[in-house]
Amino acid sequence: MKAKGLLSLLAFSEKRSGILLMLREEPRTLKEINDYFKVTSPEIIPQIRKLEKENLIFQQGKKYFLTEVGQIVTKSFNQLFRTLKIFENNMEFWKEHEISGIPEEFWTRLYELGNYKIFESTPTEIFKPHEEYIKNLLKSKWIKGVSPALHPEYPETITMLAEGGASISIVVTRDVLEKLQKEYKNELLKYMSCENASLRISDEEIKVAFTASDKFLSMRFFLKVGTYDFYKNIISYEKSALKLGEDLFSYYEKRSEKVELQDF
Numbered sequence: 170m171k172a173k174g175l176l177s178l179l180a181f182s183e184k185r186s187g188i189l190l191m192l193r194e195e196p197r198t199l200k201e202i203n204d205y206f207k208v209t210s211p212e213i214i215p216q217i218r219k220l221e222k223e224n225l226i227f228q229q230g231k232k233y234f235l236t237e238v239g240q241i242v243t244k245s246f247n248q249l250f251r252t253l254k255i256f257e258n259n260m261e262f263w264k265e266h267e268i269s270g271i272p273e274e275f276w277t278r279l280y281e282l283g284n285y286k287i288f289e290s291t292p293t294e295i296f297k298p299h300e301e302y303i304k305n306l307l308k309s310k311w312i313k314g315v316s317p318a319l320h321p322e323y324p325e326t327i328t329m330l331a332e333g334g335a336s337i338s339i340v341v342t343r344d345v346l347e348k349l350q351k352e353y354k355n356e357l358l359k360y361m362s363c364e365n366a367s368l369r370i371s372d373e374e375i376k377v378a379f380t381a382s383d384k385f386l387s388m389r390f391f392l393k394v395g396t397y398d399f400y401k402n403i404i405s406y407e408k409s410a411l412k413l414g415e416d417l418f419s420y421y422e423k424r425s426e427k428v429e430l431q432d433f
Contacts, residue, residue, distance in 0.1 A: 381414025
């Protein structure tokens with residue numbers, strides 16, 4: 170079967186693609202496959218035979234396994250499936266925000282957000298995104314963040330966490346650093362005096378704010394009209410999301426310069 174035919178084999182059958190995703194987790198018996206789809210054997214066997222014919226799965230004993238080709242195809246298909254799920258569940262959010270604020274090399278990893286949740290301000294809970302963010306921040310033992318914007322409560326909170334022993338690394342834009350120096354000098358000096366705290370500056374235009382920690386990943390985007398969205402915040406607790414956040418921080422860390430205490 171040609172690649173186009175193989176794509177059709179999976180894309181146009183929820184059962185066939187579902188079987189592959191099941192077997193990616195672990196080998197399954199025919200009964201387990203039947204029970205999952207709530208169907209009888211005569212209904213599912215034709216789909217299994219098609220997958221066997223195209224060298225995607227094979228039977229050994231009573232269980233079905235992925236072939237090596239099946240493992241490769243399913244891994245890519247799984248990423249596509251999870252990526253589509255990321256967007257389709259909250260398409261209005263992604264439509265109004267600048268996804269391009271994330272470096273392009275990370276676009277294909279957005280599926281790692283997993284089962285994320287969007288916390289949004291409401292008329293009765295204006296500060297809901299902020300409160301949820303702070304609640305998670307206070308539980309964290311290490312924190313890595315990038316910020317092109319500054320909330321008035323963050324300098325004091327971050328400094329308190331650093332003084333309490335949390336390992337913290339922050340990358341800010343030059344505008345944010347200047348604001349810190351001008352309006353939060355005391356907090357800045359206290360933060361910089363902590364051995365477990367690091368501050369770096371980036372002269373690039375950063376269009377995404379995020380915080381990765383041992384507990385959660387928080388992300389905020391700019392709206393397509395150009396303003397920073399303080400009122401909607403993505404939070405994920407998935408391990409894959411934490412890894413995504415760490416890698417994204419490393420990207421900005423390598424492209425920034427360390428700020429020293431003597432600079433002030």
